[in-house]
Amino acid sequence: MILIKIGGNALTDPKTKQLIISQVAELHRQDHMLIIVHGGGIEIAQLLDDVGVNSEFIGGHRKTDARSMTYVEMALSGMVNKELIGLLNHAGVKAVGISGKDAGMVKAKKRSHVENGKEFDLGFVGDVSVVDTSLVQTLTEAGYLPVISPVSIGEDGQTYNINADMFAGHLAGSLQADKFIALTNIDGLLRDVDDPGSIIRELSPAEARSLFGSVIQGGMIPKIEACLIAIEKGVHSAHIINGTKKGSLLRILKENEQEGTIITKNSN
Numbered sequence: 126m127i128l129i130k131i132g133g134n135a136l137t138d139p140k141t142k143q144l145i146i147s148q149v150a151e152l153h154r155q156d157h158m159l160i161i162v163h164g165g166g167i168e169i170a171q172l173l174d175d176v177g178v179n180s181e182f183i184g185g186h187r188k189t190d191a192r193s194m195t196y197v198e199m200a201l202s203g204m205v206n207k208e209l210i211g212l213l214n215h216a217g218v219k220a221v222g223i224s225g226k227d228a229g230m231v232k233a234k235k236r237s238h239v240e241n242g243k244e245f246d247l248g249f250v251g252d253v254s255v256v257d258t259s260l261v262q263t264l265t266e267a268g269y270l271p272v273i274s275p276v277s278i279g280e281d282g283q284t285y286n287i288n289a290d291m292f293a294g295h296l297a298g299s300l301q302a303d304k305f306i307a308l309t310n311i312d313g314l315l316r317d318v319d320d321p322g323s324i325i326r327e328l329s330p331a332e333a334r335s336l337f338g339s340v341i342q343g344g345m346i347p348k349i350e351a352c353l354i355a356i357e358k359g360v361h362s363a364h365i366i367n368g369t370k371k372g373s374l375l376r377i378l379k380e381n382e383q384e385g386t387i388i389t390k391n392s393n
Contacts, residue, residue, distance in 0.1 A: 126158045126159075126160070126265065126300055126301075126302045126303055127152075127157060127158065127159050127160070127302060127303060127304045127305075127306065127378065128159075128160045128161075128162065128293060128296060128297040128300065128302045128304070128305050128306070128355075129149070129159060129160070129161050129162070129306045129308065129374070130161075130162045130163070130164075130289060130290060130293035130305075130306070130307045130308065130351070131145060131161060131162075131163050131164075131308045131368060132163055132164030132165065132166070132289055132290075132308075133164065133166070133167065133309065133310060135308050135310070135368045135369070136163065136164070136165060136167065136168065136205060136209075137167050137168075138369070141310075141368060141369045142212070143212075144368075144369070144371055145308065145368055145374065146209075146212045146213060146216055147216065148372065148373075148374040148375050149161070149213065149216075149218065149270070149374070150213065150216035150217055150218050151375065151379075152374065152375070152378055152379065153218045153270055154217070155379070157378060158265050159265075159270050160261060160265065160270070160271050160273065160296070160300070160302075161209070161270065161271070161272045161273065162273045162275065162289055162292055162293035162296060163201075163205055163206065163209060163272065163273070163274065163289060164201075164205075164275065164288075164289030164290070165200050165201045165204070165205040165274075165289075168200045168201075168204055168205050169187075169196070169197050169200045169201065171200075172196050172199065172200045172204070173193060173196055173197075176196060178192060178193055178196060180193070183238060183240070183245045183247060186236075186238055186247050186250055187247075187250070188245075188246075188247050188248050188250075189247065189248040189249045189250050189286055190248045190249070191248075191249065193248070193249075194248070194249040194284055194285075194286065197249075197276070197286050198224075198274075198276045198284060198286075201224070201274040201275065201276050201286070202222075202224045202226075202274040202276050205274070206222040206223075206224070206272060206273075206274045207222055209222070209272050210222040210272050213270065213272065218270050219268060219269045219270060220269070220270045220271075220272050221264055221269045221270070221271055221272065222272050222273075222274075223260070223264075223271055223272070223273055223274070224273060224274040224275070224276045224277070225273065225274070225275055225276055225277030225278070225287065225292065226276060226277055226278050226284070227260060228257065228259065228260035229257055229278065230256065230257055230258075230260055230261065230273075230277070231253055231254075231255070231256055231257075231275075231277040231278075231287070231292065231295070231296070232253075232254045232255040232256075232257075232277065232278065232279070232280055233251030233252065233253065233254060233277040233278065233279045233280070233285035233287055234251060234252050234253075234254040234279065234280055235249075235250075235251060235252075235279060235281070235285070236250045236251055236252045236285075238250075249279075249283060249284060249285050249286060250285065250286055250287075251277060251279055251285030251286065251287045252287065252291070253277075253287060253291060253292060253295040254280060256295055256296060256299040258296070258299050258300050261273075261296070261300065262300070273292075273296070275287040275288070275289045275292035275293075277292075288347050290307060290347040290348050290350070290351040291347055291350065291351050291354070293305065293307070293351055293355075294350070294351030294352065294353075294354035294355045294363075295351075295354055295355075295358070297355040297358075297360050297363075298354055298355045298356075298357065298358020298359060298360055299358060301358075301359045301360065302355070302360050303360070303361050303362075304360065304361065304362050304363070304364065304377075304378070305351070305352060305355040305356075305360050305362075305363040305364070306363075306364045306366060306374070306377065307348045307351060307352065307363070307364065307365045307366075308366060308367075308368030308373075308374075309344075309348065309365060309366070309367065309368065310367060310368070310369050311367055312324050312366075312367045312370075312385060313325065313326070313365050313366065313367070313384075313385035313386035314328070314336075314340065314341065314345060314349070314365060314386040315340075316340055324385070324386065325340070325386055326383060326386060326387065327386070327387050327388075327389070328386065328387070328388045329388070329389070329390070329391075330353050330356055330357070330388060330390065333349055333352070333353060333388055334353070336349075337349070345365075348365055349365075349388075351363075352364075352365065352388045353388070356388055356389065356390055361389065362387055362388070362389045363387070363388045363389070364377060364384070364385055364386065364387050364388075365385050365386045366384045366385030366386075367384075367385060373385070
């Protein structure tokens with residue numbers, strides 16, 4: 126079982142999107158058991174802009190009030206999710222679009238954000254609390270490919286948006302997936318962001334944790350955290366690869382080649 130997280134450029138660039146869809150379709154035809162989790166930050170921002178809702182960011186997190194959450198869910202569980210399953214089904218994959226809400230798959234807890242000793246209310250932004258994998262397992266065992274939005278129900282019955290990387294890492298771990306793959310638009314974790322050749326090919330969890338705040342910054346933080354969560358929960362290997370490169374998924378899963386950055390418990 127392989128869980129793939131896609132987002133960002135992969136969802137907005139048509140050429141990249143088609144590269145990924147065609148690879149997923151080929152892998153599915155070869156009986157790989159796949160699960161896709163997607164984000165959609167760019168689509169959320171565009172929809173909120175279209176309807177005239179201003180976004181406030183606190184420490185890099187979008188503050189999400191009740192009105193904003195309605196549009197966040199519309200973008201993620203509606204627009205992005207249904208486009209992906211449409212493309213996958215057109216490519217011959219039996220894809221099913223669901224969210225963390227379905228069958229109570231993921232229970233969310235309200236996220237607490239503390240900055241400089243002060244706690245900020247982010248509204249309907251959540252963290253993963255409990256994962257129930259039964260729906261995903263039922264679908265994959267029946268030959269379907271679940272495509273999952275990270276919108277989930279909170280312990281209080283409210284709708285929450287969970288960071289897609291973190292959602293994916295928790296789900297991969299709970300499923301005891303063989304691999305967790307985070308697709309991004311760079312070749313992996315770079316020791317120097319200005320040097321594309323400085324890719325760190327392999328890391329242990331301890332080595333990865335030691336790089337937070339130095340090498341690991343910005344948008345790479347949740348991706349590495351998601352990888353660590355997956356590994357700690359029993360996933361064999363976690364990968365960060367460039368989804369914009371032709372054949373990158375096939376090279377990892379079909380040809381078993383080195384691609385991007387890999388984190389495993391047994392890394393030296």
